[in-house]
Amino acid sequence: MKLLIIGTGSMARSHALAFKKERGIDLVAAVETNAERLAAFAEEHGIPNSFDDIDQAIAWGEFDAAANVTPDPIHYPTTMKLIAAGKNVFCEKPLATEHGLAKEMADAAEKSGLINMVNLTYRASPALYKARQLVEAGKIGALRHFEASYLQSWLVGKHWGDWRTEDRWLWRLSTKHGSKGVVGDIGIHLIDFATFAAASDVASLSSRVKTFHKAPGDRIGRYKLDANDSFVMSAELANGALGLIHATRFATGNANEIRVSLYGDEGGLLIHTDGRQSSLRLCAGADVDKNNWREVKTPAPIFAVPPTSSVFSISVSRAATRSWRRRESAADRARCVLITPHPILLTCGGGYLADSRAIGQTQGAERATGGGTVPTSVLWPRWRKEFDNAEATLSGLRPPGARLPRLRCPGVDANRL
Ligand SMILES: NC(=O)c1ccc[n+]([C@@H]2O[C@H](COP(=O)([O-])OP(=O)(O)OC[C@H]3O[C@@H](n4cnc5c(N)ncnc54)[C@H](O)[C@@H]3O)[C@@H](O)[C@H]2O)c1
Numbered sequence: 001m002k003l004l005i006i007g008t009g010s011m012a013r014s015h016a017l018a019f020k021k022e023r024g025i026d027l028v029a030a031v032e033t034n035a036e037r038l039a040a041f042a043e044e045h046g047i048p049n050s051f052d053d054i055d056q057a058i059a060w061g062e063f064d065a066a067a068n069v070t071p072d073p074i075h076y077p078t079t080m081k082l083i084a085a086g087k088n089v090f091c092e093k094p095l096a097t098e099h100g101l102a103k104e105m106a107d108a109a110e111k112s113g114l115i116n117m118v119n120l121t122y123r124a125s126p127a128l129y130k131a132r133q134l135v136e137a138g139k140i141g142a143l144r145h146f147e148a149s150y151l152q153s154w155l156v157g158k159h160w161g162d163w164r165t166e167d168r169w170l171w172r173l174s175t176k177h178g179s180k181g182v183v184g185d186i187g188i189h190l191i192d193f194a195t196f197a198a199a200s201d202v203a204s205l206s207s208r209v210k211t212f213h214k215a216p217g218d219r220i221g222r223y224k225l226d227a228n229d230s231f232v233m234s235a236e237l238a239n240g241a242l243g244l245i246h247a248t249r250f251a252t253g254n255a256n257e258i259r260v261s262l263y264g265d266e267g268g269l270l271i272h273t274d275g276r277q278s279s280l281r282l283c284a285g286a287d288v289d290k291n292n293w294r295e296v297k298t299p300a301p302i303f304a305v306p307p308t309s310s311v312f313s314i315s316v317s318r319a320a321t322r323s324w325r326r327r328e329s330a331a332d333r334a335r336c337v338l339i340t341p342h343p344i345l346l347t348c349g350g351g352y353l354a355d356s357r358a359i360g361q362t363q364g365a366e367r368a369t370g371g372g373t374v375p376t377s378v379l380w381p382r383w384r385k386e387f388d389n390a391e392a393t394l395s396g397l398r399p400p401g402a403r404l405p406r407l408r409c410p411g412v413d414a415n416r417l
Contacts, residue, residue, distance in 0.1 A: 004063040004087075006031040006054055006078055007070035008041035010168050011092060015067050016045045031057045054078045058085045065115070068092055071171055072185075073178025076101045083108045088115040094188045097178055120192045122258060126298035127278035131197045131262065131271050134296070139284050141266025146243035148194035148260045150186045151251035155214070155229060159255055164215070170223040173214070181228030182247050183209060190247055194260050197271055200239035207233040212250075268293075 001024060005012050008030050019025045029049035032038035042050045051057040058081060065088035068079055076096045082089050089109065095118050096102035109116035122128065134140065154160045154169065163169035171177040172185055179185065195201050209228035218225045230248035237243070241262075251257075255274070262269045267284030270293065281293040 001065055002026050002028040002063045004029040004031065004057055004066045005041075005047075006057070006066055006068050007074070007092075008032040008034075008037050009069065009071075012041065012067075012069040013044075015069055016041070016047075019067070020045065028063050029057055029060070054081055058082070058087075061085070064088060065090065071178055072180065073097050076105060079105055080108060083112050083114060083116075086112070086114065090117045090119060092119050093121075094180070094184050097180055097184065120189060122189050122193050122273060122275065123196065125193075125271075125273045125278035127271050127273060127280035127296075128193060128197055130280050130296060130298040131260075131269050132199050134269060134282065135197065135199050135262065135264075139267060139282070140262060140264030140269055143198055143200065143237070143239050143241040143262060143264045145263040146194060146198055146237075146241055146261060148190055148243065148245045149258070150190040150193075150247040151254035151257045151259075152186065152247075152249045153252050153254050155249040156252045157255075164220060167223075170220060173225045173227050173229075174223040175227050176224055179227040181209065181211070181231075182249055183207075183228055183231050187231060187245075187247050190245060190258060193258055193271075194243070194245060195237065197260050197269070198237055198239070198241060198262055200237040200241065202235050203238045205233050205235035205245075207231055 003019060003025050005015060005019075005027065012030075016027060019027060027045055027047050029051065030038060030042050030045075030047045031051045031054050032041065033052060035052065038050050038052065041047070049057075049060065049062070051060070057063070066082050068075055068082070068089060068091040070078060070092075072092075072094055075091050075094075079089050079091050083105075091105075094102070095105055106116075135143065154163060161169065163173070172179045173181075175181075191202065209231040211226055211228050212230070214225050214229075230250060231246060233245040235243055235245055258271075258273050258275075260271045262271075267282065267288055269283075270281040272279050278298065280296040280298050282296045283291065283293045287294060
């Protein structure tokens, strides 16, 4: 796949490094309004084509997909142009700065049939998926209360650079530059994270946001510092649970910490991630009377599946499934992949994932997807008949003659197990 990156700032560097590790992706072009940054980025990542605006890149046209890593207000105009030009888009969060614009983008992408995705990075936390599974399995009973916090401290410490002098932080503090403050920057991650874990959307909320005085005249150069720095929300979820959601950039000692606690009428879950590692603790069953929390093993690494209606195949090599323990581990990892609302085809590439656990994973995935019509299947080449049946079901979902795209699932791979 030929990929274009639009916006070449700090997050784009993470995208480029990650995409370069994937087989089958060529970074063919970069678009950026800052000429110096564009040249440095193209040189660092060996990108052969550079443009200073998206119109020029679209007129050139030699790419299949774009990673949109521009500042928040630029997502809408650029993504809409890319969709109109028939390009698949992976867009940074928040999708847009207004709900109406985000809906327009989602509708246009859906209508076009193109692959589209929003980068809510923390969805890839293994602990989050495991927590949702436990909630859905009724492990903590009916959810009653939750607490969710996202704490950063870059307005106090200089660990990520100096916000007073660097425009990558200054635009985040200014509404005129399209920022929705801490709500739009990390609140969006947190609300997504908490509601995914709770397996329930927000039904109603009230919120207080605050912008603190940070510079003389509340201004630095062209940036008026008027975007919110902290928020506190009280929310009720559709499942009836009440909770608190809050975030700030003033939490000294917390570079980037998400914590979500879920309390049901039969137990509780504590989820934590700093973006690199995630962990999960559970208090349920006999532990409830002792207030005892236990670490829950969370399968890692996670592979985030793009939210499209495409069908993917994931293969597990024979070596990876040679021993019982390895099979369990492969099945666990595959299960992570399978928890997606989209059709997945799991094959085992000549190996044998044919154990009851794997069947359990599939059933779990079917439950997670709402069951019914979702063609999630575990296939063994030696079970030819089943394979043919599943192929028949799946073929209705993809264009005639199209090959199943293959997702490489990191970890489900002989070397890593
Ligand atoms: N998913 C995550 O965890 C995560 C983390 C950080 C940032 N982000 C998101 O990534 C996006 C970029 O953030 P960042 O930290 O890299 O910001 P940044 O300011 O470092 O980089 C943005 C770049 O886009 C360029 N740009 C501005 N307008 C442009 C245009 N019209 N065409 C092309 N380039 C343009 C800027 O010059 C800048 O180089 C934001 O939407 C942010 O919310 C997501």
